Amino acid sequence: MKTFEERHAAWLDGRLDEAERAIFERELAGQQQIDPATERAELDRLKLALRQHLARTRMPNPDFFNHRLLDRIETDRHATAPRATSTGTPAAGWFQSIFVRLTLAGTMALLLGVATYRGLISPQLEERPETAYLTQVLDAKSPAPEVSASSFNANAREEQAAVLWLDGMAHVPESYAAADENLDPDAAP
């Protein structure tokens, strides 16, 4: 179903068939309270007036219009041409330029990082003695009051030992005895 506005345009253009035109004109006269003949006459006059008075507009300086437009086109061409010839299209050139720059910057940063590690950080790690922290005895207590316990760490890397010194102890139970090689036979109990 066409809208009233569409049927109005078709009616004015004479595109409605006889039956459609009769229905539309009845609708126009009834619902819209518009006399079809008056409506058509007014709109025909409006169309004629618009065409007669507005259609003929003289363009000022028509040749200069072309000249200026072509000049503008040439200027635009020259502005875009260098970029297009150097690296393909301007968009591709821009992308390639950014890509190459990013790649170079990334490679340089990577090389600098490796050099810094090799030159400064790695030697320090190699020379640093192994810490005795993991074998450190933090606390040494003896449940027997006559026995005092103390400890010290062997800091030399090759010793890798923590020494527990028990003073006043008659003997060490066998189940607590350490391996023989770690005991000093000359040490006083």
Place this chain on the structure above:
Amino acid sequence: MQSGPPSGAESDDLELVRRSQGGDTRAFDELVTKYRTRIYAMVYQMVRNEQDAWDLAQDGFFKAWKSLDKFRFQSSFYTWLYRIVTNVSIDWLRKRTLRPEGEFDDTIARTDIEPTADVTPKGEVSPQRQMERAELRDRLDAAIAKLSPEHRAVVLLKEVEGLQYHEIADAVGCSIGTVMSRLFYARKKLQTLLKDLHENV
């Protein structure tokens, strides 16, 4: 009254467009020469200012040149060009209405319009008749200026340029139904604004 270009002219246009797409500015120059007056007239009726119309017509043709690679030969060059120019004009009018605007200046470029063309030869019109026509033209200008940019474009493309509905729809980027609807309301508004003229003519 001109309507759409005939098929022969259309095929000439398409050949010129093909050459223009290949970078031939002389071919594009021919297209500009062919359509500049109608395009300018259309824009002038939209914006009612000589300098603005000239500049907007320039912008429209320049935009058309830049967009030539997007022309797919699915419509006539003429309709495609109208679409670009109409959009340029409507955009300009929309931006302009965002700024404070004075009353319509009915003294603008009165000399650029040939009111008696196609009516009677110059010199045979009495001063009284000339005055009446000038008054009618001013009233028409003022009435059209009160339409929205979209309604103005549709009524000018239909009544002045004589385009078909599908060409107008293509040019303004809407459906044929919307074109007819806009045309109805634009005509009604003009009819109301010029009611007393109708009664006196």
